[in-house]
Amino acid sequence: MKALKFFVLATLLAALPFAVAADEGEKSTNETEGSIEIGGLFGDVTDSPDMAAEFSTIDEGPVGKIKLATYQNWGALNFKFKYAAQDQNSGDLDFDIKRMVRSHNSYNAFPHRLGHDPMYNLTSVSRNGKVVRNTDMSPNQDYVMNYNVFEDRTELQFPGFRPLTLAVEFREQNRNGHTQAFTTNHCDNCHIKSQSHKRNQQTTDGTLEAGIAWKSGIVKARYTNRKLREDLPSVTGTFDKNLHPELQAPVFDNRMQYDSDAGVVPVDLKPEIDKNTTRLDFRWASKNGFAVTANGVWSETKSRNTGNKADYSGYVVTAAKRFGRNFQMRWNGKVYQTETNSVYIEPIQRATLAGPQAGQTYADIYGQTFNQWRNSALNRDGADSKLDASYRFGRKWGTIRGIWNYGVVDREYYEVAPGEKKTTSNILGVTYRMRPAKGLRLDAEFKHGDVTNAFMVVDATCSTLVSDRYTNPWNPETPQYVDSHATRIADTTATASSWNRAVLALGYSFGQTTLSGRYVYWDGTNTDGNLTDWSKNRSTATITAWSPGGASWDWYVGWAYQDMSLDTPACIPVFDG
């Protein structure tokens, strides 16, 4: 890496004098212009700024803007920077040197206010002695994350070997501030504790790219290394002792993996990750309107906390051809595979200290350990095929397009229906855009999707367990929560197995003014599983008018109405909880 950087820099420096000398006699325009603006920002906040200024500064102080553009024989430079406050500023720097070095850089910083949940609702008592309470260990903390990102892309391309373009990209994203971290303690009471989690998160991406281009195509290779690092240690917590709420006796110790006995433990832990991505791209276009692209992506993500890895490999091919003036077809095909390693989970079994189960673990009494392999729901093979054909009748009667998309997701472990891990989807659609008269525009679209084995949770709710005894730590023979879970029968979902989307848009331009209206409707249902009865519909209507006016004025006005309805069955177990 270091040697490559040195070679590139040395080549650049050596090439510049030759390139400058070769340009003698060429016409050029030397021009520099710019502007500076400075002043002050005054602010006023009433009540909470959390949503009113969710992404804006509320600081007061100096502000400034600078713009500079220069076009010289050696190249060009364009610089803009806007400063509103320490937590809100942005800039761009584009420059080129003889068009052989072309660099684009951007920076953006702004705050994101997250709000402080005071947990008012988490205070209650039940008639049979169950308690919900909360402790806010950072009651005065403002939860705000300051976000900034710097992105650079610099290309190198030399006249003597013009097919080759080298590029370096660098991206650094920082998120620092405070988030609200919650921990939930059981048994003595439902005790939710909140504390401030100071964050200093940095994501760095470095990319090397090389491409060989010719008149009809390009081949490109790209490698990106990403590091996500958290500069500060995670917050910690001590869990409450697992006591019976009324008896204050440790009779639930064998149902909880840990409590205060574990001491200070990490909580709200986000993993640091390393991610490497390699990508190859190919494009070729013929003179008779045929173009094909292909790309392959391979990536590996590794959690530095656990060593767990997730791999992705995928291949995309697109092909498009124009037949004559009016008929086009395109096909987009994709196959991919993603997987992560399985993890063996061995929950900690502890012996109860008091009560009739004293000295016994859960396994001693019930014979269950809950040891299991966590086989990831991420593991899957996928394939998509998208085929479109469009016909252009002409400028007036517009273009009609037919769509057929077919997709398959074949999961390795996760069942979306009893015994089924594969989801297939078929989408058929048609769109039509026309300009039937001067200034008049009509767009229409209809799509229908059918999904077999849409994403669902099998046996997720509605427990059929009927027992004559309460769940009771004094009596090991009583049914346990696992028995209640094991007798669930309803399959649940937030995904449609059949859906429709319709769009109608009208626009009319008269003089300088354009009036347009658009209506988008979507509805979906899923009744495929046992007791599944999910449906959703969404509609959006917009009317806008705008006029760029002339040199002296322009205006716009718009109205939008949005509506969403969602129906789903919900269950609750009927027992003394």
Add this chain to the structure above:
Amino acid sequence: MGGQDGFSRSILKYNETSNSILAGIKIHPGNSWDLGLNMTYTASEGGLDPFELSADDYVAVTPPMSYDFSKSNTYSNIDIDRFNFDAMLKYKFDNDIWLRFWYQIADFNDNDPYLYDTTGMVQWATVTAGWSF
């Protein structure tokens, strides 16, 4: 009666609606003046319809339980309106020097607080002098 007695089930209905108005105008009446005004107003509501998850027979013999969900639909209501307005006035003394005044207001009204009241208003005023070269 004791233990578990199966489940209670109900269809939950959730609805969201939103109305937005956007408008703006930019005026450049002469060489010296530029005026820009923009506003957006959005009123949004969301919430569950009332529902029941009754278990009357079970409740009758199990005192700690009520299965009374008559108010549950009200705990997650959303009723928000938001008004944003900004006005920018620029006066050019000549081609190269100008004065700019920019006022912005964001007024957020949380009419049915969910976890806590997020009502608030923020106003910003920026005064700048500029020079181009």
Add this chain to the structure above:
Amino acid sequence: MLKRSLLLAAFAAVVLASPVSADGPVCADCHDEAAAGMTNQIHMRIQPFEVSGRQVGCEGCHGDGTAHMEEGDATLIRTFADWTPKDVAACVDCHGTKGMAEWNASTHAMENVSCGACHGIHETKQPLNACKDCHSDVVAQFQLPSHHPLPEKMMTCASCHDPHAATETMLKSNHMRLNDLCYQCHQSQEGPFIFEHEPVQESCVLCHQPHGSVANNLLTANEPMLCLQCHEFHFHAGLYSPEEHEVEVGGYERANPFGVDGMNRSFTTKCSQCHSQIHGSDLPAQSLAGAGFGMVR
């Protein structure tokens, strides 16, 4: 190593640097206004070596102007007045190897949305201002209370979308999964986690609406409804609370400010107050029977 690199660099410099020049009819003699506006525009500064030796300058886009200059006939040169497919092909001829590789197979191309619908060449035009002219329903979504900061101008449509890309949604991650686009900025949700929340592995948009939503955190529906699509109510939600606002339990005075509705309110307001690690976690929850999958720590 140093000596070898310098020698290689010197050799490369001689090979790589060669004269550049452009010549052709002087369009500005007649089209002085257009030419004045284009003086330092990028299309006039591009050099032939950048575009595989193609003609640059005015003729780079408009084609050979000799006949047009001799006859003064506008039909003898490409004018882009009507943005025909041949006009679009003129742009794609260069831009197809410059980051618009998939244009021919893009949705915009298939619907004959031409370059001129969004881009201005002779006049300065911000192409991203054109998105709202057709996608006004998306503009409406950004007005909802929770939204990505596009109205605040901290992001643009191009932060997530590539208008030249070959898929229906034109997301920048079309060569990977949808989630990978979100992980570009929200990397801390990527994991891979030991304790997974399966819909997160499936797709971020099962729970989130990236443009804007009425519920906070870009959620498709507010909690608890969002969660109740797949999960049942917590069994404690059916408990009865006393009327008293203070109750003695286990020797402690406990607050019960909501009276008889207390427990129901605690358990039917917001699931993620307790289940805060909703995207996944490497740390186990306390419950043994749940094997640590509670998403609470």
